[in-house]
């Protein structure tokens with residue numbers, strides 16, 4: 001559905017060159033749900049804008065829905081849906097009219113456009129609001145209308161640029177429920193950008209991590225976490241047992257990753273383990289047998305932020321406007 005090779009975008013700002021996207025290779029198969037995850041300024045939107053023909057690449061190639069973005073931008077646009085960061089349509093039109101106009105814009109006749117608009121408004125839980133003017137919708141309803149607009153011409157491929165930024169958790173969950181239902185019903189391929197790691201983690205089947213204009217990881221969230229981060233285990237023991245436990249945990253920890261912190265007669269050890277849930281009981285047993293029992297234990301599965309930290313030495317949270 002998407003194939004890019006060495007896709008590159010440079011901007012010139014006051015004689016300086018900003019390398020926004022540095023030669024990325026991306027392949028997305030039909031039906032996939034892929035998230036571009038990265039901090040502010042990583043190059044996610046620029047990549048999306050090249051794929052949706054809104055920006056012309058500086059170099060490299062991109063084929064989207066079977067067509068070249070430079071040779072046939074109009075053809076690409078006809079086959080895709082795009083929901084940008086600040087979409088929303090006119091303010092004083094009724095929702096249903098806005099939808100029908102969008103369909104007409106894509107060459108549908110009024111009867112088909114009306115039928116499609118009604119169908120989409122129903123699936124996106126907006127049926128009762130069709131006659132309301134756009135400006136009277138709440139933020140969450142309006143974002144759902146954006147999604148409906150992007151789907152009017154039944155694109156096989158839908159791009160969403162930060163679909164839920166600025167929404168409260170309930171509206172985000174609601175939007176996602178609708179997107180997932182659309183996808184199940186129509187088999188739409190979905191590519192989105194986000195800097196919410198939990199969103200990339202729970203919603204996408206595949207996460208492409210972008211930093212400084214380059215792809216630094218590309219896999220399922222589960223694989224990325226298992227391969228690059230591991231579980232975080234924290235164990236507290238009496239200070240008198242620390243030497244014993246340091247030896248035991250040191251052997252289990254990945255190289256150089258055993259941290260310790262002493263306070264009030266207790267030592268708290270922290271380490272990363274690739275399979276913590278399995279290893280923790282065995283470690284506890286060994287500590288107990290060595291006469292150095294744990295006073296407390298905490299086991300946390302990794303997040304995509306841990307993955308990003310491992311890859312870049314920075315937290316994804318640092319740059320995110322969350």
Ligand SMILES: Nc1ncnc2c1ncn2[C@@H]1O[C@H](COP(=O)(O)OP(=O)(O)OP(=O)(O)O)[C@@H](O)[C@H]1O
Nearest residue numbers: 011013018020039040041042043044045046047195
């Ligand atoms: N039109 C432009 N002119 C100059 N520089 C630009 C332009 N658009 C983007 N950039 C720069 O290109 C880089 C990538 O920006 P981009 O918007 O693609 O990042 P992003 O990952 O989508 O960030 P965000 O999460 O904030 O939307 C940034 O350094 C940005 O300042």
